[in-house]
Amino acid sequence: MKELAVIKNYRNDEALRHSFNELAKKTFWIDFEDWYQNGYWTDKYNPYSIVLDGKVVANVSVNQTDIAMTPEVARAMGLSEGTDAQERVLHYIQLGTVMTDEAYRGKGLSRRIMEEIMKDYPDADGMYLFGNDNVCEFYPKFGFCPVKHYEYVKEVHTASEPTMKQVPMKERADWDKLQAAIERSYHQSVFEMVNNSELNMFYVTKYMQDDVYFSEELDAYVIAEIEDGELTVNMVISEKPQDMNRIVEGFGKEIRRAVLGFTPQDATGFELREAEQVREDCTFFVKGEGIARIAEAKVMFPLLAHA
Secondary structure, three states, X not given: OOOOOEEOXXXXXXXXXXXXXXXXXXXXXXOXXXXXXXXXXXXXXXXXXXXXXXXXXXXXXXXXXXXXXXXXXXXXOOOOOOOOOOOEEEEEEEEEEEEEOHHHOOOOHHHHHHHHHHHHOOOOOEEEEEEEHHHOOOHHHHOOEEOOOEEEEEEOOOOOOOOOEEOOOOOHHHHHHHHHHHHHOOOOEOEEEEOOXXXXXXXXXXXXXXXXXXXXXXXXXXXXXXXXXXXXXXXXXOOOOOOHHHHHHOOOOOOOEEEEOOOEOOOOOOEEEEOOOOOOOEEEEEEOXXXXXXXXXXXXXXXXXXX
16 A cells, blocks of 8 residues: 555544544544534644545544653653752653554554654654553554553541532533633642643543532542442642542542542552553553653553543
8 A cells, every 4th residue: 555644733624523533433432523612622632644535544643741740750760850859841742542444454554654653753752652452562663662550549448428529510611610720730649741631621521520529628629430439539639739548538438449540749548559451451552761661650640641
């Protein structure tokens, strides 16, 4: 198959965006259209696509994911923490929405797209992705290597009643209020995504409209999921530092186990373990000198930083 052009920066092209969404729905059951219509799809998320006869047939999306990390994490990753010893912000590129129409698989289209992405981002501080295990041999051809990342968990024993109140996320006013809070929030994590609240809102406005809570006592929003007594705390949003033990206790006596979807500033009371993957057949790949040492820092990319 002759070399094909890679089309990018086309989110405002209605026909191509519609075709991209059709392939995404067919492949992952995901539709990005409402994210676009709500104004959250910005230049930070950029599909790189092969288009044939006006139809998107293959894609790898680039998501700009800036990460603010503490000096301690920077040192663990072999990076300079800067002269002021403050947080270091690195500019990472996350690859996602990797998909090829069934009729065009096995023709090297993903390879062609990856080559274009590598050419466009030679100066990125690092790249990462979550790849299916059946393509584990593909990404190392572009310099990616599989690494471990880590999460904090704890068994919960409390007799208290819940104090967290569910906050509906059904209307634009609700979204705007939460997004503003995210952009003002203290960094609750030692390895926190910044400058991309639009990605957080992808989750809140689609799949997590019923998963946002607020504690008046703590003055904090929490994006969390509860299933069979297990609490997954995806994000804590507050203008002041929060004790994650108190955050967990706020969900009351029905919680028996808590998992943090980020690496907290203070992990007292939690146990460190190798992170369970998003899916069983998923491997975490990274590319770049510093990011390749993320396992040594014992941190994870926040769950709501996954594109």
